[in-house]
Each structure stands twice: as C-alpha cells, then as structure tokens.
Amino acid sequence: MEKMRTPAELEELRRLLSKEQDASQLCVTLCGGTGCRAYGSEGVLEALQGEIKAQAIENRVNLRMTGCHGFCERGPLVVIQPKEIFYHGVKVEDVPQIISETVVKGEIIDSLLYVDPSTGQKIACESEVPFYKKQRRLLLDMNGQIDPTSVTDYITLGGYGSLSKVLSQMTPEKVIAEVTRAKLRGRGGAGFPAGLKWRFTREASGDTKYVVCNADEGDPGAYMDRSIMEGNPHRVVEGMIIGGYAIGAHRGFVYIRNEYPLAVKHLGTAIAQARECGLLGKDILGSGFDFDVEIRLGAGAFVCGEETALMASIEGRTGEPRPRPPYPAQEGLWSQPTNINNVKSWANVPLIIEKGADWYAQIGTEGSKGTKIFSVVGKINNTGLVEVPMGATLRHIIFDIGGGIPNGKEFKAVQIGGPSGGCIPKEHLDTPIDYESLTELGAMMGSGGMVICDEDTCMVDLARYFMTFVQEESCGKCVPCRVGTKAMLETLARITKGEGRETDIDYLLELAEAIKGSSLCGLGQTAPNPVLSTLRYFRDEYETHIYEKRCPAKVCPDLITYEVIADLCTGCMVCARNCPTEAISGEKGTVHTIDQDLCVRCGLCKELCKFDAISVR
Amino acid sequence: MADFSVKVVDDILNGYRDGAEGSLIPVLGEIQDRYHYLPRDALILVSEWLGVPLSQVYSIATFYNAFSLKPQGRHLIHVCTGTACHVRGAAQVLDRLQRRLEIRPGETTPDGEFTLETVNCLGACALGPITVIDGEYFGQMAASRVDKLLKEFGMERAKA
Numbered sequence: 050m051e052k053m054r055t056p057a058e059l060e061e062l063r064r065l066l067s068k069e070q071d072a073s074q075l076c077v078t079l080c081g082g083t084g085c086r087a088y089g090s091e092g093v094l095e096a097l098q099g100e101i102k103a104q105a106i107e108n109r110v111n112l113r114m115t116g117c118h119g120f121c122e123r124g125p126l127v128v129i130q131p132k133e134i135f136y137h138g139v140k141v142e143d144v145p146q147i148i149s150e151t152v153v154k155g156e157i158i159d160s161l162l163y164v165d166p167s168t169g170q171k172i173a174c175e176s177e178v179p180f181y182k183k184q185r186r187l188l189l190d191m192n193g194q195i196d197p198t199s200v201t202d203y204i205t206l207g208g209y210g211s212l213s214k215v216l217s218q219m220t221p222e223k224v225i226a227e228v229t230r231a232k233l234r235g236r237g238g239a240g241f242p243a244g245l246k247w248r249f250t251r252e253a254s255g256d257t258k259y260v261v262c263n264a265d266e267g268d269p270g271a272y273m274d275r276s277i278m279e280g281n282p283h284r285v286v287e288g289m290i291i292g293g294y295a296i297g298a299h300r301g302f303v304y305i306r307n308e309y310p311l312a313v314k315h316l317g318t319a320i321a322q323a324r325e326c327g328l329l330g331k332d333i334l335g336s337g338f339d340f341d342v343e344i345r346l347g348a349g350a351f352v353c354g355e356e357t358a359l360m361a362s363i364e365g366r367t368g369e370p371r372p373r374p375p376y377p378a379q380e381g382l383w384s385q386p387t388n389i390n391n392v393k394s395w396a397n398v399p400l401i402i403e404k405g406a407d408w409y410a411q412i413g414t415e416g417s418k419g420t421k422i423f424s425v426v427g428k429i430n431n432t433g434l435v436e437v438p439m440g441a442t443l444r445h446i447i448f449d450i451g452g453g454i455p456n457g458k459e460f461k462a463v464q465i466g467g468p469s470g471g472c473i474p475k476e477h478l479d480t481p482i483d484y485e486s487l488t489e490l491g492a493m494m495g496s497g498g499m500v501i502c503d504e505d506t507c508m509v510d511l512a513r514y515f516m517t518f519v520q521e522e523s524c525g526k527c528v529p530c531r532v533g534t535k536a537m538l539e540t541l542a543r544i545t546k547g548e549g550r551e552t553d554i555d556y557l558l559e560l561a562e563a564i565k566g567s568s569l570c571g572l573g574q575t576a577p578n579p580v581l582s583t584l585r586y587f588r589d590e591y592e593t594h595i596y597e598k599r600c601p602a603k604v605c606p607d608l609i610t611y612e613v614i615a616d617l618c619t620g621c622m623v624c625a626r627n628c629p630t631e632a633i634s635g636e637k638g639t640v641h642t643i644d645q646d647l648c649v650r651c652g653l654c655k656e657l658c659k660f661d662a663i664s665v666r
Numbered sequence: 667m668a669d670f671s672v673k674v675v676d677d678i679l680n681g682y683r684d685g686a687e688g689s690l691i692p693v694l695g696e697i698q699d700r701y702h703y704l705p706r707d708a709l710i711l712v713s714e715w716l717g718v719p720l721s722q723v724y725s726i727a728t729f730y731n732a733f734s735l736k737p738q739g740r741h742l743i744h745v746c747t748g749t750a751c752h753v754r755g756a757a758q759v760l761d762r763l764q765r766r767l768e769i770r771p772g773e774t775t776p777d778g779e780f781t782l783e784t785v786n787c788l789g790a791c792a793l794g795p796i797t798v799i800d801g802e803y804f805g806q807m808a809a810s811r812v813d814k815l816l817k818e819f820g821m822e823r824a825k826a
Contacts, residue, residue, distance in 0.1 A: 121792035269748030272789030349731030365688035426791035
C-alpha cells in the first residue's frame with residue numbers, strides 16, 4: 050500500500066474504501082480468536098472457503114475471519130451479515146448447509162441458532178442474544194467486524210482518524226488535557242489516572258522518552274488484552290502513537306507474553322502495515338512527528354507485569370522489580386522518562402479523542418469512567434468476555450450476562466483480580482463495582498479476570514492454589530515475599546491435609562501483614578490477598594478443615610473418602626478396571642468395595658460410574 | 667529434535683548484528699524455539715557474540731519459565747493450571763498424567779517420548795480444563811480421558 054503523507058490522503062482513502070463497501074453485501078464472519086480456534090474454527094474456515102468456491106458464489110459473498118467475539122462458551126461462532134444471523138457451535142459438517150440455505154437462499158437454520166435458556170426462545174440475530182445485548186461494547190465492538198490483519202478494514206471503520214485529528218489539530222498539551230478530562234484510569238489494575246501519568250512523563254527532563262504497552266497479561270483467567278491485540282491490534286498501535294505524540298516520545302515498545310502467539314502475530318502484522326502506509330515511522334501524515342513501535346516478547350515470568358520488572362526485562366535483564374521512586378515517568382527504560390500503560394488503556398485513547406472527553410466521562414461512576422472488560426470464567430454458563438460500564442453490579446455480570454451457574458449449583462463466590470485480588474461472596478452481588486468498591490471488599494480490579502466459584506469450590510484450596518502460584522512466581526529478590534509466601538503455602542498445605550493447628554489462622558494473618566507491609570513490589574504486597582479475603586468471608590471453611598478435619602466442598606483429597614453406594618452399584622467393574630491403584634475389588638454383578646488404604650482419591654471411579662454409585666464424604 | 671549446529675545459532679545471532687539493546691532475551695527465545703531447549707554450547711556462543719558474561723546468560727536462562735536447559739521429549743504436554751481450569755478440576759487431570767507417565771511437571775519420560783509441563787493460563791477458559799499436546803488443544807479434559815489420549819500419542823503402556 051502507498052504511503053499516506055497528509056491527513057487529507059487518509060480521509061480520501063477512507064472515502065474510497067467506504068464507497069467500495071456495500072452495506073447490503075453478504076458477508077460470512079467467523080470468529081478466529083484463540084478460544085474458537087481451539088474449538089476448530091480454522092477447519093470451519095477452510096470448509097467455508099471450499100464450499101463458497103464449489104458453489105461458485107465468490108463474487109456474491111465475502112468471507113472474513115475476525116478476532117474474538119467474546120462468547121467463547123459457544124464457539125466456533127459464525128455471523129452472517131448484513132442480517133447478523135448468529136450461529137454457534139458450528140462444525141465443519143454444518144458448512145454446506147450454511148452456504149446453501151442461509152447464504153444462497155437467505156433461510157435460517159433453526160438447529161444452529163442460540164436458545165435463550167431462560168425463555169427457551171431461539172434467537173437469530175447476534176445483537177439480540179442476551180449475552181451481547183446487555184453489554185456495552187466500546188472496545189470490543191470492532192472485534193467481530195474487521196479482519197485484524199487488514200489495515201484497510203480498520204481504516205474503513207474510522208481507524209487512525211483520531212491520530213490524524215491529534216496530529217493536525219491538537220497540541221500535545223491539549224491531548225493530555227483531553228485524556229485528563231476524560232478521567233481515564235489505568236486499566237492494568239491499579240487505576241492510576243492516565244492523564245496525570247502522561248503529564249509527569251512529558252514534564253520530566255530528558256531528551257529521549259519512551260512509551261510502553263504492558264501486554265504481559267499474566268493473571269490466570271484473564272484474556273481480554275489478548276483478545277484486543279488479536280482482534281483489533283491497530284487500535285492499540287493508534288493509541289500508542291497518540292500517547293507518544295502527547296508525551297514527546299519517538300519510540301514505543303509492546304511487551305507481550307510469549308504464550309500468546311496469535312496476538313504477537315497480529316500485532317506484528319499491524320505494526321508492519323502501519324509502517325508501510327506511513328502511520329508509523331518518520332514524519333507521520335506530514336506532521337513532522339516521528340514514532341515507531343517494537344515488540345518485545347516476555348519469557349514466562351508473572352512478575353514482569355510489574356512495571357519496573359517489565360523494564361528490566363526489555364533491557365535484557367532478569368525481571369526483578371526495583372524500588373520506586375524514581376517512577377518510570379522520571380527514570381524508566383535505560384534511565385529515560387517512560388510512560389507505561391496497559392493494552393486496554395491504550396485502546397481507550399483513540400475512542401476518547403474521537404468522541405471527546407465529555408462523552409467518555411459520562412460513562413461509568415463518579416471515580417471510574419468508561420467501560421471495563423471482564424473475562425467471566427470458571428463455574429459459569431456463558432464463559433466469555435463481558436464489557437460493561439464501570440459501576441455495573443456483579444449480579445448483572447454473572448447472572449444476567451453470564452447466565453448463572455451450570456448444573457443447578459449454588460453460587461459461592463467470585464474471585465476477582467487474579468493472584469493479587471480476592472474473593473467476593475454472594476452478600477455483595479449487588480454492589481456496583483469500580484476501582485474503589487472492589488478494594489473496599491478486599492479484592493481489586495486487577496486486569497478484570499472473574500473466576501466464578503460454586504458450592505463445589507473449596508475456598509481453602511483456592512487460597513492454597515493462589516499461594517502456590519505467587520510462591521512460584523516470586524522473583525526471589527526480597528525476603529518477605531520469597532520466604533513469607535512459602536511459609537503461608539506450607540501452612541495452607543497443612544490445613545488442606547487435615548494437619549491444621551489451632552494457631553494457624555492467626556499465624557497466616559500475621560504473615561500476611563508482614564508480607565504486605567514489607568515487600569518491595571506489587572506482587573509481594575498483594576500476594577496475601579487471596580488468603581486474607583477468603584479468611585474474611587469464609588473463615589468457617591478454614592475452621593472446619595482445622596478442627597473437624599473435614600473439607601465441606603469435598604475437594605481436598607486428604608479429607609475426603611470415596612465409598613460405593615451398595616444400593617446403586619451394579620457390579621459392572623468399570624471402576625475396578627480403571628482404578629490406578631487397584632483399590633477397588635468385587636466380582637462382576639456384585640457390589641464393589643474400596644480399600645481406603647490403597648485409595649488415592651483421584652476421583653476416577655466417581656467420574657466413570659454410570660450409575661452414580663460412588664459417594665464422596 | 668534438531669541437532670545443535672553452530673551455523674543455526676550463528677544465523678540467529680546474525681539477525682542481531684546491530685547489537686540492539688536488550689537482545690539477549692529475544693536471542694535465547696529464538697534458540698529455544700528452534701531446539702525446544704537451550705543447548706550448553708549455544709549459550710557459550712551467545713555469551714561470546716553479545717559480549718555478555720556467561721553467568722548473566724545463565725541467569726536469564728534460569729529465571730524465565732520459557733527457557734529450558736534440558737532437552738524435551740518428542741511430545742510436549744501442557745496442562746493448563748489457570749484458575750478457571752483449576753476450579754474445573756485441572757488438578758485431577760494433572761494427577762492422572764503424572765501417575766501414567768511416572769514423571770512430575772518439568773520432567774521428561776526416560777524413553778524421551780513425553781515431557782509434562784504446566785502452564786498458568788492459555789486464555790481459552792471456556793474449554794477448561796485444557797490440555798495441549800504438541801500444539802493441539804483438548805478441551806473439557808477429565809482424568810478418564812487421559813489414557814486414551816496418551817495412547818493416541820503413542821504411549822503403549824496406557825490402557826484404552
């Protein structure tokens with residue numbers, strides 16, 4: 050593609066592209082996010098290509114593989130435009146019918162439609178599906194519409210318009226004032242006002258400045274940053290260029306997890322395309338402003354999501370945090386002023402410039418503006434990405450949009466904010482959530498991962514799980530985190546094994562305070578949170594483990610017993626044949642028994658029994 | 667598995683001829699991608715080429731989870747132990763794999779066939795618990811599916 054040299058040339062291209070595009074044109078869009086690919090959407094794509102060719106309708110229908118649509122539970126997702134016909138769980142075998150009936154004849158295939166579980170009604174139109182209808186998708190909206198590897202798709206829908214506006218009509222100070230007025234807060238989790246951070250970096254003394262996009266999305270269960278980079282990478286690049294202009298930086302880095310190969314690929318393509326058409330590089334759109342972006346891959350260290358560790362990693366060192374101040378705004382990469390923001394923060398910037406700070410600031414709560422994306426996962430019917438205005442309640446997210454808990458189980462708690470966050474029980478389902486309310490409840494916004502726990506989730510086991518995580522991921526630089534998390538983990542492991550002592554809860558609280566108060570970085574300071582919040586709301590579960598040597602959720606292997614229910618056992622021998630330790634004995638047709646000394650409580654017998662004849666106590 | 671060759675590592679290093687700042691981690695990343703571990707001789711070459719002490723190369727190679735100093739098996743099994751997979755029973759799947767393969771996470775079977783690893787989150791939580799074998803995703807895993815899967819990947823001892 051030819052280089053664009055002025056804002057007018059960009060607008061001209063957009064005009065030409067929009068003219069070419071016919072809104073009534075048939076287009077089959079297929080979700081190509083990591084989740085849908087894991088379900089086999091690449092096979093579906095091939096089948097669609099083959100079928101379109103076989104029916105010789107290439108000139109009548111477009112085919113587009115887009116980024117993540119967010120409704121991961123129902124993948125692979127296919128949407129047929131312009132009528133937004135929404136098919137879920139599409140298999141290769143369904144493709145011939147989709148092409149011959151829906152694409153060619155315009156008929157809807159009933160069996161592929163989504164059924165609203167609450168009403169039993171079939172829904173044909175994507176935006177009418179409750180999961181989407183009840184969201185407000187400002188950042189994710191384009192994901193379903195564009196091919197993320199096409200810069201022209203992005204430009205057609207207004208992409209790089211904000212950059213053009215900034216470069217031709219706004220001074221850097223004005224850009225910062227706009228972001229400040231929009232009250233955008235850092236989406237990485239801590240919620241620091243972005244405008245203020247930008248100003249600090251702009252005003253810091255130093256000839257060379259940098260901007261960094263923190264895409265080291267390490268919280269297990271959170272994948273919205275990945276979905277934005279996979280599905281709409283130009284939006285992030287555009288945000289970074291605007292940030293670079295406002296701050297006075299000419300070089301930017303995206304630090305991204307190597308566990309996200311597709312996001313790395315799409316972002317790399319986007320950067321190359323932006324360079325090719327003159328949106329990155331020297332004299333962008335004739336403004337005299339130079340800026341370029343490089344990708345740096347993380348190498349699998351959770352602590353590198355912490356900004357000072359992240360910078361050390363970009364510089365090629367081990368990712369160990371250092372004390373702040375000096376903050377990166379004063380001394381960042383290679384000791385130069387550096388502005389670090391999260392993927393979602395950068396992606397919000399073009400939106401603020403396009404629609405204006407006043408428009409943006411009317412969304413959300415008094416202290417937290419805009420929308421927030423949550424990844425709603427775990428024991429939930431509609432696993433997926435949910436974007437709602439700040440201030441939405443947990444009930445709205447988990448039940449109205451998320452569809453509640455599967456298998457008729459009871460909701461117990463939601464874990465928010467990953468290893469730095471906490472668990473919130475059902476009493477607080479109606480609290481409007483923003484940065485402040487979550488912190489008050491003992492959790493934190495974090496990157497927005499929401500893991501739903503039901504009655505079968507053991508909260509002590511969950512606390513042990515997170516402590517295992519932070520203990521492994523502690524970089525080891527400072528003692529409270531390195532040794533303290535290990536001591537906490539050992540205590541939790543003892544409790545889950547039925548060897549808990551009366552003093553253990555107090556000991557955990559004491560350790561937690563010490564680690565919180567004396568660790569250097571965010572990882573250590575927040576590491577005890579999962580234990581503190583489960584102790585705050587589920588102390589009784591700890592006590593049952595310690596005093597009664599019992600796991601109420603029947604999870605902790607050392608505290609449960611598997612038994613055969615004699616009335617239900619048919620003596621089919623399936624459990625006996627599959628038991629890894631040969632703990633189950635019994636002849637064919639007779640009731641089996643489990644030798645408790647040999648049983649390792651792997652649960653395989655219960656999983657395999659077709660007659661529900663295995664009970665857990 | 668590819669055998670170590672000086673030429674391959676040279677080619678990788680040639681891509682960083684300008685000595686771009688912070689190239690140590692990307693260089694090691696490429697070598698890891700190529701060999702699925704970091705051969706000792708490659709580390710020495712990297713140290714000499716980039717003018718970085720071998721001790722520093724070693725410290726990077728051991729700090730980050732993405733790097734391995736030991737050769738990996740023919741089949742690489744990743745069990746996702748992210749939170750969503752955890753609450754859906756990833757521990758049972760991992761336990762079954764450990765028992766069947768008789769190795770722990772991070773280890774390789776003595777016959778060099780399987781390497782077992784855990785991963786913090788693959789972000790495909792709707793399919794949890796997930797196990798990935800040689801890049802292929804197996805969603806909604808259960809302990810009872812482990813044997814069949816291992817057999818598909820050529821493990822003879824596994825029961826069907």
